[in-house]
Amino acid sequence: MADPTEHLLTAATAPSYGRAIRDGVEHVARHLVEAGAPTTGPDVERLAKRVADVDLDAPVDDVRSALDELSSLYLDDAVWFHHPRYVAHLNCPVVIPALLAEVVVSAVNSSLDTWDQSAGGTLVERRLVDWTAARLGLGADADGVFTTGGTASNLQALLLARGETVAATRAPLSRLRVLASADAHFSVEKAADVLGLGREAVVRVPVDRHHRMEPVALERELLRCLADGAVPMAVVATAGTTDFGVIDPLAEIAATCARHRVWLHVDAAFGGGLLASRRRRHLLDGIERADSVTVDFHKTFFQPVSSSAVLVRDGRTLRHVTMHAEYLNPRTAVVPNQVDKSMQTTRRFDALKLWLTLRLMGADAVGELFDAAIDAAHTLYDALADDPDLEMAAAPELSTLVLRYRPAEMPVGVADELNPRIRRALFERGDAVVAGTKVDGHSWLKLTLLNAATTHAQLLEVVELVRATGKELGAQLEEAC
Numbered sequence: 439m440a441d442p443t444e445h446l447l448t449a450a451t452a453p454s455y456g457r458a459i460r461d462g463v464e465h466v467a468r469h470l471v472e473a474g475a476p477t478t479g480p481d482v483e484r485l486a487k488r489v490a491d492v493d494l495d496a497p498v499d500d501v502r503s504a505l506d507e508l509s510s511l512y513l514d515d516a517v518w519f520h521h522p523r524y525v526a527h528l529n530c531p532v533v534i535p536a537l538l539a540e541v542v543v544s545a546v547n548s549s550l551d552t553w554d555q556s557a558g559g560t561l562v563e564r565r566l567v568d569w570t571a572a573r574l575g576l577g578a579d580a581d582g583v584f585t586t587g588g589t590a591s592n593l594q595a596l597l598l599a600r601g602e603t604v605a606a607t608r609a610p611l612s613r614l615r616v617l618a619s620a621d622a623h624f625s626v627e628k629a630a631d632v633l634g635l636g637r638e639a640v641v642r643v644p645v646d647r648h649h650r651m652e653p654v655a656l657e658r659e660l661l662r663c664l665a666d667g668a669v670p671m672a673v674v675a676t677a678g679t680t681d682f683g684v685i686d687p688l689a690e691i692a693a694t695c696a697r698h699r700v701w702l703h704v705d706a707a708f709g710g711g712l713l714a715s716r717r718r719r720h721l722l723d724g725i726e727r728a729d730s731v732t733v734d735f736h737k738t739f740f741q742p743v744s745s746s747a748v749l750v751r752d753g754r755t756l757r758h759v760t761m762h763a764e765y766l767n768p769r770t771a772v773v774p775n776q777v778d779k780s781m782q783t784t785r786r787f788d789a790l791k792l793w794l795t796l797r798l799m800g801a802d803a804v805g806e807l808f809d810a811a812i813d814a815a816h817t818l819y820d821a822l823a824d825d826p827d828l829e830m831a832a833a834p835e836l837s838t839l840v841l842r843y844r845p846a847e848m849p850v851g852v853a854d855e856l857n858p859r860i861r862r863a864l865f866e867r868g869d870a871v872v873a874g875t876k877v878d879g880h881s882w883l884k885l886t887l888l889n890a891a892t893t894h895a896q897l898l899e900v901v902e903l904v905r906a907t908g909k910e911l912g913a914q915l916e917e918a919c
C-alpha cells in the first residue's frame with residue numbers, strides 16, 4: 439500500500455497539491471466551455487444507478503481518473519447557473535475572485551470560532567461585518583456574524599428577538615408571535631418551529647396587489663395579537679421576496695415597529711445586493727432602522743455557496759447565542775472569539791470570498807452586476823408587456839419576472855395544467871431551466887435573472903422556448919380533452 443500521508447496537505451506534498459488543484463480547475467473549465475445547455479435534463483434513475491455502482495472501497499488510481507468518473511456522475515449532467523438559459527432560482531453565476539478565495543479557504547482550513555484557530559481570519563470577517571453594517575446604516579453599536587445562508591441568518595435573528603422579548607416581558611413561548619407577510623420566506627416558519635414557538639406562531643400579514651406587506655394590515659394584526667393576549671416578538675419585513683422580488687415598505691414598517699416596541703428583522707437575502715448598487719441603494723431606505731438584517735452574499739453578491747450574514751443594530755443582543763467553554767473561549771479570554779456570536783462552533787472562513795471580491799473587483803462592480811440583472815428584468819418586462827401569448831403577474835422591482843403562457847381565450851384551468859408541464863419539458867429536454875410557483879392557487883412560471891453577462895436576445899430565446907413548448911403541449915392537452 440502506498441504511503442497515505444502522500445494525500446495529506448503538508449510542506450512535503452505542496453507540489454502534488456498544486457498539480458491536483460490545477461487538474462481540477464482545468465477539468466471544470468473544460469466543462470464550462472463545453473456545456474452547451476444549462477442542463478441535460480438528466481434522468482434520476484440513470485444517474486442514481488451510476489452513483490450506486492461506484493465501489494467506494496476500491497479507490498481509483500489517480501486524479502485524472504477521479505475527475506473523469508466525476509464527469510459521468512455529476513459534471514456531464516450538472517445544472518449550470520452561469521448558462522444564459524438558466525433563469526430559475528436565486529442562484530447566481532459566481533465571481534472569480536471568490537473562487538480564488540475558495541482555494542485558500544479550504545487549504546488553510548481556518549476555523550473562525552476562535553482566535554487561536556483563525557488569527558487574521560477573525561479580523562477579516564469582523565471588518566466585513568462592520569462594512570456591511572455601515573452600508574446598512576445600523577450605527578456604531580452594530581455587529582453580526584457570517585452564517586451558512588439566509589435560513590440560518592433568519593433563525594439566529596429570531597433567536598435574538600426571542601431572547602430580548604422574553605427578557606423584557608417574561609412571556610412564555612406559547613404567547614410569542616412573529617408577524618411576516620404572506621410572501622415571506624418559509625424559513626421564518628421553520629425558525630419559529632425550531633425556537634419552540636410552533637409554526638402557528640407566525641401571523642401572515644396580507645400583502646397589497648404588488649405583493650408588498652400592507653402597513654395598515656400590520657398595525658391591525660399587531661393590535662389583534664395584543665387583544666388576544668399574545669406578545670409580538672418580531673416583525674419580519676422582506677427586502678426582495680423570493681417569488682416577486684419586491685421590497686416591503688421598510689420605513690413605514692419600521693415606524694410601526696417602533697411604536698409597538700417590536701423587534702424588526704429585515705430579510706434582505708435577495709435585496710441585500712442593493713447595498714453595493716450606486717443606482718438603487720435607495721430601494722432599501724428604512725433598513726437602517728432594523729434591529730437585525732439578513733444578507734445573503736451567495737445570492738446578489740455573486741458568491742459561491744455558502745456565504746451569508748446576520749447583522750444586528752445592538753451587538754449586545756448577540757449574547758443570546760453566547761456560551762463559554764473552558765477549553766475554547768473562557769470568559770476570561772482577552773482575544774476576539776467569534777464563536778461568542780455564532781450558533782455554529784467550527785466554521786468556515788467564507789468571509790474571505792467576499793473579501794477578495796471587494797479587493798479585486800470593488801463594491802461598485804458587484805453592484806453593477808446586480809443592477810444589470812435588474813435592468814434586464816425591466817427590459818424584458820417591457821418587451822413582453824403586449825405579448826398576446828404571455829401574461830405577467832406583476833412588474834418587476836428587482837430581477838424576477840413571474841409570467842405564464844396563456845394565449846387569449848385559453849381558460850385559466852388549462853393554463854394551470856399547462857405551465858408546470860412547460861417547465862418540466864424545458865428541463866427534461868435541457869432547453870432551459872425556469873422556475874415555477876403558485877400565485878393565489880394558480881400556476882405561473884418564474885424567471886430569476888442574475889446573470890449580467892446574458893443578453894436581452896438570449897432572454898428572448900428563453901421566452902420563445904416557453905412559447906413554442908406551450909403551443910406544442912397546449913395542442914396535445916386539447917387533443918386529450
Ligand SMILES: *Cc1c(COP(=O)(O)O)cnc(C)c1O
Pocket residue numbers: 528586587588589590592623625676678679680705706707708734746
Ligand atoms: C433564499 C432566501 C432565504 C433562504 O436563504 P438560504 O441562503 O437559501 O438559506 C431566505 N429569505 C429569502 C427572502 C430568500 O430569498
